[in-house]
Amino acid sequence: SVNGAVDRLKAAFKVTAAYGAASTAIYSLITAFRSGGQAIVDYDQSLKNLQAITSATEAEVGVMGETIKDVARTTKFSASEVADGMVLLGQSGFDAGESMNAMQATANLATGTLSDMKTTADLLTTTIRAFNLDTIESGRVSDVMANAVNKSKLTIDKLRTAFNYVGATAAQTGMSIEETAASAMVLANNGLRASTIGTGLRQVLARLLSPNAKLREAYEAHGIALDSVNPRVVGYQNALKQLSVV
Numbered sequence: 001s002v003n004g005a006v007d008r009l010k011a012a013f014k015v016t017a018a019y020g021a022a023s024t025a026i027y028s029l030i031t032a033f034r035s036g037g038q039a040i041v042d043y044d045q046s047l048k049n050l051q052a053i054t055s056a057t058e059a060e061v062g063v064m065g066e067t068i069k070d071v072a073r074t075t076k077f078s079a080s081e082v083a084d085g086m087v088l089l090g091q092s093g094f095d096a097g098e099s100m101n102a103m104q105a106t107a108n109l110a111t112g113t114l115s116d117m118k119t120t121a122d123l124l125t126t127t128i129r130a131f132n133l134d135t136i137e138s139g140r141v142s143d144v145m146a147n148a149v150n151k152s153k154l155t156i157d158k159l160r161t162a163f164n165y166v167g168a169t170a171a172q173t174g175m176s177i178e179e180t181a182a183s184a185m186v187l188a189n190n191g192l193r194a195s196t197i198g199t200g201l202r203q204v205l206a207r208l209l210s211p212n213a214k215l216r217e218a219y220e221a222h223g224i225a226l227d228s229v230n231p232r233v234v235g236y237q238n239a240l241k242q243l244s245v246v
Helices: 002-054 058-074 079-091 096-112 117-130 135-150 156-172 177-189 194-209 213-221 236-245
Strands: none
Touching (some): 058 096, 117 135, 135 156, 135 177
C-alpha cells in the first residue's frame, strides 16, 4: 500500500512538473509576443513623430523606415531605438534627408564608443552645425570623435560638453574638427575637465582673434605682429608655433 501510494505521488509530481514546464514555455512565448508587439507599436509611433518633426512626405517616411532597418541590422540598436535616434536628429533641426545621412554615422559612433544614442546624436549635430558641415560628412565627424575617445581620457559625454562650449568659436577661427578634437585630447590627457577644456580653449581663441588693449600692448612690447598669431589669418597651428617661439 505504501509503495503504491509513493508511486502515485511520483506520478502526480511528474504531471505537475510537466504542466509547470508547459506553462513556463507558454508564458515566455506570450511575453515575447507582447514585447515584439510593443516594439512594433513604438517603432510606428517613432516614424509618426519623425514625419511630424521633419515634415517628411509619405515617400520619405518609407525611405527613412528602410534606413532605420538597415542601421539596426548593422549596429547594436534595435529598429525602435534607431527610430528614436532619428527623431533626436530631427529635433536638432535636421530635415528628412539630413537625418538619413547622419543616422548611420550616429549609430556607428554610439556602438563603437559604447555610448547612448541621445548623447551621441547631440555631439554629432552640434559639431555639424557649428562647423557648417554637410551631413554627408557625418562619417568623417564620427571617425574623428571615435578616435578622440579611444585615444584619450575623453568620453562622448565629455566631448559633447567641450564642443558645446568651443565648437562655434573654433569654427570662426578656421580650425578643423580634427584640430579641435586633437586639442581637446591633449588637454584632457593633461587632467583638465571637459567644461574647463571648452571654456578655456574658447577664451584663448577669442583672445587670439580679438585681443584686448592689454594683450595688444604685450604683443607690441615683444615685437609680435597681431596677424602672426591670428589663427584666422595664419592658421591655428602656425599661430601656436609663433606663440611657442616667443
